[in-house]
Amino acid sequence: MKKKSIWVFGDYRNYYQNRVTLQLIARAVDLAREISAEVCAVVVGHDLEEWIWEYTSHGADRILAIDHPTLTSYSTEHYLILMERLVRERDPEIILIGATDFGREFAPRLAKRLKTGLSADCVGLDITPDGLLVQTAPSFGGNMLAEIVTEHHRPQMATVRPGTFREIPHDNTRTSVVERLPLPAHLPAPRVRLVEYERAAQKEHTIENATVMVCGGRGMGNKKNFKKLDELARLLDGDVGATRPVVFSGWAGHDALVGQAGKHIKPKILFSFGISGAIQHTAGLGEADFIVAINKNPQATMMKMADVAVVADAGDWLNHLIRELKKRIRE
């Protein structure tokens, strides 16, 4: 009997997209174990050796690669044609695609061509013993989660929110079966022509749309310590926010005030240094995905709201974190 296969689509155009592909390979490895399947990464483009090697060393059992100069730039249409053919030939059980901008345009169209179901922007994936993929996706504006299944159609498809799963650490002793497939003859010219493209400049941050926020309270001790938050924010491409007492103490301007009377933020990651968590501040936090609080007092409200609560002097820990990050960050 043919071995069941879980596919991960190789989205690699920038660092972020590459990371989610690796995260999906890691999750696919877990799922594959449950149903005795193999994990297959599909990668389409030109000069793909780097990706073949990367997917292998991060856990893929098999790589399907179509490498051709025609495919040098991303083309949703070409990728659709090639993927549809591969899927029809090989019948995978599951296809996982990163919920990047590309993935969220590509996956719905592929699902439609394959006449199968698709869930969007999943934040959890599980599998039943008989191979039904349980896709957990935000629903009703993100306040609720829905468990979605595709019962009667195959493959089962999901796009997955980046950062949901942890990639398997790189191991270059891993091996995979690499199938280098030819570009099919008579690949039609795409109806959508790419006239030009360039990497965009980084978007300007504002506090309200910042993905990373570094907030500080009176627990920073003094203005000089507080100013060091700027450096952490710079390292993480984030912005600095402040509580009401800090603004009143003149350590930060009113523009930085986060809370009921100030800005409302909704970062993906929030660092909260020396903040007790009075409602005047926390009401402005929206739903931060991941909160790290640093406070000497483990009983502080902010520490209880946090995903990670670091019991330490906020100023002191900040210095160590900055030092450690500078060693590790590669721009």
Place this chain on the structure above:
Amino acid sequence: MQLNPSMKHKLIRASTRSFAEAELAPIAAEIDQQRIFPRDVIEKMRELNYFGLQTPKAYGGAELDSASSAIVVEELSRVCAAVGLCVTVHNGVAVYPFLRFASARQKKIYLPKLASGSAIGAFSLTEANAGSDAGSVETTAVRQGSNYILNGTKIFVTNGGICDVALIFALTSSPEHKLQSSVFIVESKYPGFLRGEREDLCGMRANPVSSLFFEDCPVPEENLLGKLGDGMKIGLATLDNGRLGVAAQALGIAQGAMETAVKYARERQQFKKPIASLQTIQNYIADMATEIMAARLLLYRACDLKDAGMPFGCEASMAKLYCSSVASRVSSLAVQIHGGYGYSKEYDVERYFRDARVTEIYEGTSEIQRMVIARAILSQSIL
């Protein structure tokens, strides 16, 4: 009996709310504290017919019904009562008398400008010695050739600092040399039309409320609104309509204050739980919501009467009396729920509290409203 809002009314509310939240909410506190009239937002509102709410399409208005007009003023005031005031005074007491009493020629000249908001209107009755007692107006208009010459001082003129066209109540003398009041359409560009300092008021601070001075100001005789001596008739009819607008404004203030307080009560923790879980606070919230609902229905009832062409003066006074007292009570409770923070300018709720207070005073004080209502009730032979 239809008490549910129609799809159109819902859409008008949603549309106004999205405008107010996007354009006014970010600046409402600042323009209040700095006393800034937000000209750029007003510019956007011009194109969206905010200044021609009930003006017929023929003159470039939106031709809305009275309930729609009330909803618009309510939603603006829910976010920024000072801008709500500008709109309701313009539509309710400056444009409305044109619709009711102006000649075809006057309509043709002034309504398109007023409906597009390229001219902002004001209505000016109040003087130092003429408030609730409208008969004591001292401004005079003396016939001289084809003009009337105006002399006098008007105070507390809403939109006074920016108006292009003002309706001025002045004393005229009848052919029999009897003094009577009449209404004149006065353009701000006329010589002798002078504006005073802006009033430094407790609330509605973003509205340029100011005095107007008339020093030998010549007004062409064709700018007499209605007939000579029609002042009292025009004034009373206009105030009936204006009261609907102030009621809507007060309702919006109450609604905004309540929403602010409810949000705060859910968030504020005392005794290790949100204060919204305390029965005292829940009682406050229940009272606020109930009174607001009752106020709203009373106002819409008066609007319905007006649109049906029925007398609505008594109901307009009831709506104005009740909505304004609800606004004061609710905004005061909203401050109470906020505790010390409610007394700080950092929070919106104190602005609602200040803005609410004047709704019990202008467009006829609560005492005058009670007089109007009582007269209407006592004059009915059967209750």
Place this chain on the structure above:
Amino acid sequence: MVTELPWDEETGTLRRDLAAGMMNPACKHAMEAALQLREKYGASITAITMGPPAAEEVLREALAMGADRAVLICDALLAGSDTYATSSILARAIQKEIPGCDLILCGAYTSDSETAQVGPQLAEELQVPSAAYAEHLEISGRTLRVRRLVDNFRETLEMECPALITVSMERYDPRYASFAGLNDAFAQTEISVLNAEALGITAAEREAYGSRTRVRRVFVRSAQKRNVVITGAAANAAAEFLDKYQRKISAVIGKSIETKKQAQT
């Protein structure tokens, strides 16, 4: 112009945030793009949506903004459709009601993840060229030129009409409907209402038009955080923290944070 409604299957009502108006914000941007194209090139705009009778409100709003016509697909048989089914039904309605239309605009990509899939799937169903996240549209002859930003790449694409475009929220800030427009939207225009039968869709055709996915369970996102507590000397705690969470942070900021070999020894 296709609008997608936030619609609550449990209560059978439209979920709406009154502050944002009736129409999905993403769809408003698409509507604005349609209006600007009409101003520049001349066109007739039809707004189409699928939902319960109350969805008429969304179409009235589109008319108030300036749409020429509006079509509502409304049938209990179609309730609870997933994006697969919705796009199939919309395609059929478009072919029937607006045959020969040149350009279909949909809202793209909102923070609300429910709304990103119908547009691309509708393009497949109609077999027209398509692009998502458009920030600027130009037409010369039959050629549509699209500028867009995807995954931090700025692209310019060209395709021939008919085409389907999803419009980004970054540009085409929607205009407010004027009150005169709102009044006219109720006074002057009839909305065409189509049911499943009018579209030739029967219960027996579930295979072709039916949903592919099923929602097994809906639950409230747990507010309970895991709350990992880190203690110990600050120097070690910072390193320990990064060892555990640097991948998460790295994925968010798009910079590599890696423990260097010498740091480990």
